[in-house]
Amino acid sequence: DQQVKQNSxxxxxxxxxxxxxxxxxxxxxxxxxxxxxxxxAEGPTFLISISSIKDKNEDGRFTVFLNKSAKHLSLHIVPSQPGDSAVYFCAATPVSSGSARQLTFGSGTQLTVLP
Amino acid sequence: GAGVSQSPRYKVAKRGQDVALRCDPISGHVSLFWYQQALGQGPEFLTYFQNEAQLDKSGLPSDRFFAERPEGSVSTLKIQRTQQEDSAVYLCASSLVGELFFGEGSRLTVL
Incomplete structure (x- = not known):
């Protein structure tokens, strides 16, 4: 039972x-x-996050949108660069985690930015 | 060191052998997590330590898996009598508050 899904x-x-x-x-x-x-051959590195009290968070070229009613979030990268080519994992954590962020991950999306 | 360090980076074991994977977290990080990442999947939670206390081991797939962090710093994940389905990348992550910082992982291949 996948609680976090990345369908692409x-x-x-x-x-x-x-x-x-x-x-x-x-x-x-x-x-x-x-x-x-x-x-x-590297470990995952943190990119950007969003709390459920917000619907958008922006950091440079990266913006994350959260639609709580649809239980959907998206990551926008603009403009895309070849160095952005990587696997991107979505992760989530519940209220009960407190300060320790035990994460549930999606299966990842391989992004390829073509020059 | 500046980041989370894991060793060995690669381990090949024959089925039935015991293996031990080591994690050196970022200095001062209280929380330490182990995750298992199978090929083509996202990381899956195994266990969590706060200092030396193992607060959650609900993700350990069987009693062949054992983790310890005796002095609240370095942690070891031990897998006894390895099986082919144990083949995966084992990721360690540490945290002070908020986001997790991951190591590069230990890739285990069981033949």
């Missing part, structure tokens, strides 16, 4: 265009959402 295993985008990565969740207790980026 891969996405290809032209350099300079917008990349949109999607994520759906089923657990209504999740209140904090994160995106991690992973290069081959």
């Amino acid at each position: 295993p891969s996405l290809s985008v032209q350099e300079g265009r917008i990349s949109i990565l999607n994520c759906d969740y089923t657990n209504s207790m999740f209140d904090y959402f994160l995106w991690y980026k992973k290069y081959p």
